[in-house]
Amino acid sequence: MAQIIVPSNIFLTLIIVAAAVAGYVEAQSPSTSEVSVADIVTPEFFNGIIGQAEASCAGKNFYSRATFLEALKSYDQFGKIGSIDDSKREIAAFFAHVTHETFHFCYIEEIDGPSKDYCDESNTQYPCNPNKGYYGRGPIQLSWNPNYGRAGENIGFDGLNSPETVANDPIIAFKTALWYWMNSVRPVIGEGFGATIRAINGALECDGGNPATVQKRVEYFTEYCNQLGVAPGDNLT
Numbered sequence: 001m002a003q004i005i006v007p008s009n010i011f012l013t014l015i016i017v018a019a020a021v022a023g024y025v026e027a028q029s030p031s032t033s034e035v036s037v038a039d040i041v042t043p044e045f046f047n048g049i050i051g052q053a054e055a056s057c058a059g060k061n062f063y064s065r066a067t068f069l070e071a072l073k074s075y076d077q078f079g080k081i082g083s084i085d086d087s088k089r090e091i092a093a094f095f096a097h098v099t100h101e102t103f104h105f106c107y108i109e110e111i112d113g114p115s116k117d118y119c120d121e122s123n124t125q126y127p128c129n130p131n132k133g134y135y136g137r138g139p140i141q142l143s144w145n146p147n148y149g150r151a152g153e154n155i156g157f158d159g160l161n162s163p164e165t166v167a168n169d170p171i172i173a174f175k176t177a178l179w180y181w182m183n184s185v186r187p188v189i190g191e192g193f194g195a196t197i198r199a200i201n202g203a204l205e206c207d208g209g210n211p212a213t214v215q216k217r218v219e220y221f222t223e224y225c226n227q228l229g230v231a232p233g234d235n236l237t
Contacts, residue, residue, distance in 0.1 A: 035087045037079040038069055040228060041095075048227070049095060050105040057106035062170050063139065071174035074155070075182055081189065085230045090189055092224035092232075093196050094181055098139040099220045100213070101200075108167045110136030110143070118144045126150070129161050137166040138173035140180050140200070150183075151176045192235025193221050 046065040053060055072078060079091045098105070110116070113135030119128035126149030128134065134145045142151060145160060152159025155175045159165075166173050188195040197217055198206045205213050218236045225232040 035080050035084055037072060037087075037091065040079065040088060040091050041065065041068065045095075045224075045227060049099055052104040053106040057103075058108050059102055059105040062108050062173070063102075063105040064170065067170040068174050071171050071178055074175055075178040078178055078182060078186075081186070088228040088230040089193075089225060089233060090186075092221055092228055092230070093185075093189065093193055094177075095224055096193075096217055096220035097196065097200055098177065100217050101136070101141040102139055105139075108137065108173070110141055113137075120145055126160060132161065132163050134163055137163065138176045140177035142166055142176045142180060147180065151179050154179050192233055193218065194235045194237045197237070 043065055046068070050060065050063060078094075079087050081087055081090055102108075114133050116133075116135050118134040121128065123146045126146045128145045134143060134148050136143045142148065148159035148163045148166075150159070151166075155172060157165045157169075157172055166176050185196050185199045188199050197214055201213075202209075204210060214237055221236070222232045
C-alpha cells in the first residue's frame with residue numbers, strides 16, 4: 001500500500017488550529033472550577049437581601065457576607081455544578097430558601113421554637129437531650145435531633161447537647177445551612193427548583209400542603225435568578 005507523506009508544516013498548522021479551537025471552546029464554556037462564588041454573591045447581592053430586614057431584627061447583627069464566605073471554605077464545592085448558569089441557579093436557589101426561612105436574614109431562631117417538639121425519639125443513633133430543643137436555627141433553620149447530630153459531627157460541635165451553638169456562632173450557622181444543602185438538596189438540584197422545596201420542607205408545603213409558601217419561595221428564586229442574569233429553568237414548583 002502506498003504511504004501518504006504529509007509535510008511537517010501541515011502537521012504544525014493542524015496542531016495550532018486544534019489548540020486555538022480548544023482554547024476558544026474553553027473560553028466559551030469555562031469549567032465550574034473557575035467559578036468564584038464570592039464574585040457572584042457580591043456585597044450588593046447579599047446586602048440587597050439583609051437590607052430588607054427591619055433594624056430591630058436579631059439577624060441584622062448576626063448574619064453577614066463575610067461569615068457566609070468563611071463558612072464556604074468548608075464546603076467549597078457549593079455553587080460549582082455544571083455550567084456557570086447552573087452554578088448561578090444553585091446560588092439563587094440557596095439564597096431564595098434562606099430568604100424565606102429567615103425572612104431576609106431577620107430571624108436566627110424559629111418563632112416560638114422552644115414550644116415545639118422536634119425530637120425524633122425513634123432515632124437512637126442521635127438521641128435527644130431532654131433539656132434541649134432541636135427547633136429551627138440558622139439560615140436554613142436546621143431542625144430535628146438527627147440533623148443536629150449529623151451536622152455537629154461534620155462541622156465539629158456538639159449538636160445534640162449544644163444545639164444553641166447554631167444560634168450563637170454565625171459561621172457555624174452558615175456551615176449548618178451549607179452542610180444540609182450539600183447533603184440533602186444538592187443531589188436533587190438538577191431536577192429543578194421544585195425539587196429543592198421538597199428537599200427542604202416538602203412534608204409541609206408540597207402536594208398542596210401550602211401553595212402560598214411554595215409560591216413565595218419561587219418568587220424569591222426567580223428574583224435572584226434575574227439579578228444574576230440567568231434563566232430560572234423548568235419545574236419551579
